[in-house]
Amino acid sequence: MSILKLLGRELMEEGWRRFVILAIISGLSGAVVLATINLAATSMRDVDVMVNSLIILIIAIVLYVYSQKSLMVMAALLAEQTVHGLRVRLLRTLKAAELIEIEGLSRNEIFSCINSEMRVISDGATSMMIIAQSVVLTAVTMVYLAMLSLVALLMAVVFIGIAAYIHLSRNRQIIDEHERLFQLNTEMMNGFGDFIDGFKEVKLNTARSEELTVRVGTQSAVVSSRQLEMQNLFSVNFVASQVTFFLLTGMMVFVLPLFGSVEPPTLVKITATTLFLIGPISAVVGGLPAVQRMNAAADAILALQGKLSEIKRWSPTGQAAISEFAWIGLAGATFRYPAPEGENAFMVGPIDMRIDRGQVVFITGGNGSGKSTLLKMITSLYLPTSGAVALDGRPMQGNDVVAYRNLFSAIFSDNHLFKEFYGIPPVDPKAAAGYLELMEVARKVTIVGRSFSTLALSSGQRKRLAMIVALLEDRPIYVFDEWAADQDPYFRKKFYREILPMLKSKGKTVIAVTHDERYFDAADIRFHMEEGGLQRVSASAGPDGNAPPAEH
Numbered sequence: 001m002s003i004l005k006l007l008g009r010e011l012m013e014e015g016w017r018r019f020v021i022l023a024i025i026s027g028l029s030g031a032v033v034l035a036t037i038n039l040a041a042t043s044m045r046d047v048d049v050m051v052n053s054l055i056i057l058i059i060a061i062v063l064y065v066y067s068q069k070s071l072m073v074m075a076a077l078l079a080e081q082t083v084h085g086l087r088v089r090l091l092r093t094l095k096a097a098e099l100i101e102i103e104g105l106s107r108n109e110i111f112s113c114i115n116s117e118m119r120v121i122s123d124g125a126t127s128m129m130i131i132a133q134s135v136v137l138t139a140v141t142m143v144y145l146a147m148l149s150l151v152a153l154l155m156a157v158v159f160i161g162i163a164a165y166i167h168l169s170r171n172r173q174i175i176d177e178h179e180r181l182f183q184l185n186t187e188m189m190n191g192f193g194d195f196i197d198g199f200k201e202v203k204l205n206t207a208r209s210e211e212l213t214v215r216v217g218t219q220s221a222v223v224s225s226r227q228l229e230m231q232n233l234f235s236v237n238f239v240a241s242q243v244t245f246f247l248l249t250g251m252m253v254f255v256l257p258l259f260g261s262v263e264p265p266t267l268v269k270i271t272a273t274t275l276f277l278i279g280p281i282s283a284v285v286g287g288l289p290a291v292q293r294m295n296a297a298a299d300a301i302l303a304l305q306g307k308l309s310e311i312k313r314w315s316p317t318g319q320a321a322i323s324e325f326a327w328i329g330l331a332g333a334t335f336r337y338p339a340p341e342g343e344n345a346f347m348v349g350p351i352d353m354r355i356d357r358g359q360v361v362f363i364t365g366g367n368g369s370g371k372s373t374l375l376k377m378i379t380s381l382y383l384p385t386s387g388a389v390a391l392d393g394r395p396m397q398g399n400d401v402v403a404y405r406n407l408f409s410a411i412f413s414d415n416h417l418f419k420e421f422y423g424i425p426p427v428d429p430k431a432a433a434g435y436l437e438l439m440e441v442a443r444k445v446t447i448v449g450r451s452f453s454t455l456a457l458s459s460g461q462r463k464r465l466a467m468i469v470a471l472l473e474d475r476p477i478y479v480f481d482e483w484a485a486d487q488d489p490y491f492r493k494k495f496y497r498e499i500l501p502m503l504k505s506k507g508k509t510v511i512a513v514t515h516d517e518r519y520f521d522a523a524d525i526r527f528h529m530e531e532g533g534l535q536r537v538s539a540s541a542g543p544d545g546n547a548p549p550a551e552h
Contacts, residue, residue, distance in 0.1 A: 018074070019071070019074065019132070022067045022070050022071045022074070023067075023071060023129075023132045023133050023135075023136045024136055025063055025066075025067040026063075026064055026067035026068050026071060026133045026136065026137070027133055027134075027135075027136025027137035027138075027139065027140045028063075028136075028140055029060045029061070029063040029064035029067065030060075030064055030133075030137045030140070030141075030280070031137060031140035031141050031143075031144055032056065032057075032060040033057060033060045033061065033064065034141065034144065034272070034273060034276050035144055036053045036056050036057045036060065037053075037057070037272075038268075038269040038272055038273070039053055040053040040054070040057075041268070041272075042265045042268070042269070067133075068133065071129045071132075071133060072126050072129055072130075074129070075125040075126055075128060075129035076125055076126060078125060079121055079122045079124075079125030080122060082121060083118045083121060083122050086118060086301060087114065087118070089305075090110075090114070090308070093308045094308075097308075098381075098382075098383065099376065099381045099382060100337075100338070100382055104338070109186055109304060110304065111189070112182075112185065112186055112189060112300070113300055113301050113304050116185070116297075117182075117297035117298075117300050117301050118297070118301070120293050120294055120296075120297040121294050121297050121298065121301075123290075124290040124291065124293060124294040125294075127287040127290035127291060127294075128287070128290070128291055128294065130283055130287055131283065131284050131287040131288070131291060133280075134279075134280035134281070134283040134284045134287075135280075135284060137280040138277060138280045138281055138284070141273060141276060141277055141280070142156065142157075142277075144273060145270065145273050145274075145277075148266055148269055148270050148273065149256070149262065149266065149270055151256060151259045152252060152256055152270045152273075152274075155248065155251055155252070155255070155256065156248060156274065156277070159244050159245070159247065159248040159251070160244075160248075160281065162244055163240065163244040163245075163281070163285075174230060174233055174234070174289075174292055177226060177229065177230045177233070178230070178292060178293065178295075178296035179296060179299070180226065181223065181226050181227065181230070181296075182296060182300050184219065184222055184223050184226060185223060187219055188216060188219040188220055188223055191212065191215060191216035191219055192216060194212060195212055195213075195216065230289075234288075234289045237285060237288075238282075238285055238286060242278070242282065245274070245277065245278045245281065245282075248274055249271060249274045249275055252267070252270050252271050252274050253267070253271060256270065321403055321406060322391065322403050322404065322406070322407055325357060325391050325392050325407075325476075326356065326357055326392050327354050327355060327356045327357060327391075327392060328354075328355050328357075328378070328389075328390065328391050328407075328477070328509075329352070329353050329354040329355055329389075329390050330349075330351045330352060330353050330377060330378065330384070330387065330388070330389060330390065331352060331387055331388045331389075331390045331395070332349075332350045332351075332352060332386065332387035332388070333349050333350065333351050333352075333377055333384040333386070333387035333388060333389065334347060334348065334349030334350045334351070334384060334385050334386045334387055335347065335348045335349060335373060335376075335377050335382050335384055335385050336385045346370075346532065347385075347532055348370040348373045348374060348377065348532040349377075349384075349385075349386075349387065349532065349533075349534075350386070350387060351374070351377070351387075351533075351534045353527065353534060353536075355378075355509060355511065355525070356509075357476070357507070357509050358504065358507050358508070358509060359509055359510075359524040359525060360500055360503075360504055360509075360510045360512075360522060360523050360524050360525075361509075361510065361511045361512070361523060361524065361525045361526070361527065362512055362513075362514050362520060362522075362523035362525070362526040362527070363375070363511065363512070363513045363514075363526070363527050363528075363529060364513075364514060364515065364520075364526060364527070364528050364529070365528055365529030365530055366530065369529040369530050369531060369532070370529050370531075370532045371481075371513045371529050372412070372413065372481055372513070373532075374529060374534065375410070375412070375479055375481055375511065375513060377389065378479070378511060379405060379408045379410060379479060380396060380401050380404055380405055381405070383401070389401075389404065391404060406475070407475060407476050407477050408475060408477045408478075408479055409469075409470035409473045409474075409475045409477070409478050409479070410470075410478075410479035410480075410481070411463065411466045411467065411470060411479070411480050411481065411483050412479075412481045413481045413482050413485075415463070415466050415481075417455055417462050417465055417466050417469075418469070419451050419452050419455055420450060420451045421450040421451060421469065421472065423473075424450065424469070424472050424473060426450065427447060427449075427450060427472060429447075431472070432447040432468075432472070433447075435468045435471050435472070436468065438499070439464040439465070439467060439468055440464070440491070441457070441461055441464055441465065444457060444461065445457070445465065452465060459486050460486040460487050460488065460491070463483055463486045463487070464487075464491075467483070467499070476507075476508060476509060477508070477509040477510075477511065478503060478508055478509070478510045478511070479511045479512070480510070480511070480512040480513065481512075481513045482513050482514065482515070483495065483512065484496070484514065484516060485515070492516065492519075493519075496516065496519035496522045497519075497522070500512075500522055501522075
């Protein structure tokens with residue numbers, strides 16, 4: 001079972017041994033309780049037997065309480081250790097992954113595994129241990145039944161076999177339903193994601209809003225229907241197993257005496273034992289849905305781990321930070337996006353470029369020309385398919401890439417703004433206040449400790465907060481992907497005429513993607529991209545080679 005494979009990773013051999021021992025003690029103590037009560041019930045007039053039976057009963061109950069509680073606590077601990085270990089390994093894998101690999105993953109699949117599937121494993125651990133204990137108790141009780149009557153044992157085995165067959169015959173269908181339900185849940189979450197992420201587009205189009213609402217609602221109804229179908233399967237299995245035991249009890253009373261002489265006291269013990277078996281076997285049958293859900297969750301998690309295991313990674317060896325450099329660039333670098341077989345993949349390059357330290361560099365070009373991809377190549381977020389990223393003429397490879405990336409502070413067009421200042425040393429209050437004033441958001445936001453007081457701002461103002469974070473990082477190279485596009489004309493001018501010169505005066509290198517022709521003169525160098533190719537043009541010329549229009 002997948003769930004055992006998953007749990008086994010967190011449990012050493014000694015842990016499994018303790019689980020088995022506790023399950024055996026729990027099962028044996030339960031069977032001793034039954035045998036002791038049966039003995040006492042047929043020895044009511046024998047005081048010594050009654051006293052000894054009472055002592056044994058108390059000891060058996062104490063052992064049962066200890067072993068059962070220990071099993072449940074260990075199960076909960078194992079489940080939480082497993083879930084924690086899965087989360088930590090997932091984080092480590094994501095941390096070691098490359099951007100292009102993360103972009104190819106399904107965010108909803110990851111979130112579903114972290115949230116729903118791991119919670120199923122956490123919640124179902126106790127049920128799994130109850131089943132394990134019940135299986136042991138059933139086995140020991142069957143041995144006790146054999147001691148009373150082999151014919152009774154044979155009848156019990158036959159009827160339990162029938163119940164097991166009824167369950168197993170439906171088990172494959174239940175497993176298939178679980179897998180399909182997981183897929184349907186993922187599709188439904190994708191629908192909710194479309195609704196929330198595309199809310200502006202949904203709000204502006206009534207037809208789209210209605211169609212999306214109907215579709216997600218239909219998916220929800222299908223999920224509920226499939227869930228009810230599974231519960232119906234579980235109910236049929238449970239009822240069938242219960243009826244089987246009722247019939248078994250009746251057979252012990254009405255049929256067993258036909259196969260030989262059975263003393264009435266023995267028949268009473270056999271009947272009591274049969275009724276006692278209903279408890280543990282019902283626990284097994286009733287707990288199997290939880291175990292099957294756990295197994296389906298484990299399948300989903302292992303499938304995600306399989307995808308993540310394909311991610312290439314390296315372990316940084318503590319490469320020293322790069323403190324001094326004269327220039328960075330690309331040497332014959334190309335990057336080709338993955339594409340299905342038989343289709344042409346978009347490619348950027350080959351590109352040769354050099355950017356000296358302290359320069360302000362603009363990159364221009366039409367939509368889809370490869371500007372954002374070029375920025376990711378320059379920052380080594382996309383490792384070149386061929387060629388190299390170079391620093392002072394030396395190719396950046398292996399562990400060099402980690403230190404190289406730490407030269408950059410970047411604000412991409414789809415930048416994610418963190419409320420907390422992760423990875424930034426304690427903030428100087430005066431410097432923070434100065435940056436808030438520079439970005440003209442001091443009346444809307446404050447910096448408390450190492451975080452912003454709020455992120456509930458317009459897109460342009462959020463980009464200004466991202467600029468503050470970049471300034472607080474204080475790295476040698478700044479990368480801006482159409483940062484000014486979200487700003488009003490006043491602040492756009494401030495960016496080109498005040499903020500960029502300020503960075504240049506501090507010796508910072510600036511690489512910015514822009515469409516603002518009137519400010520091309522703010523750059524030392526301008527590169528123009530077209531269909532994945534790059535050429536250097538005059539810094540003060542527009543895309544057609546003419547001078548930019550004058551400012552007003």
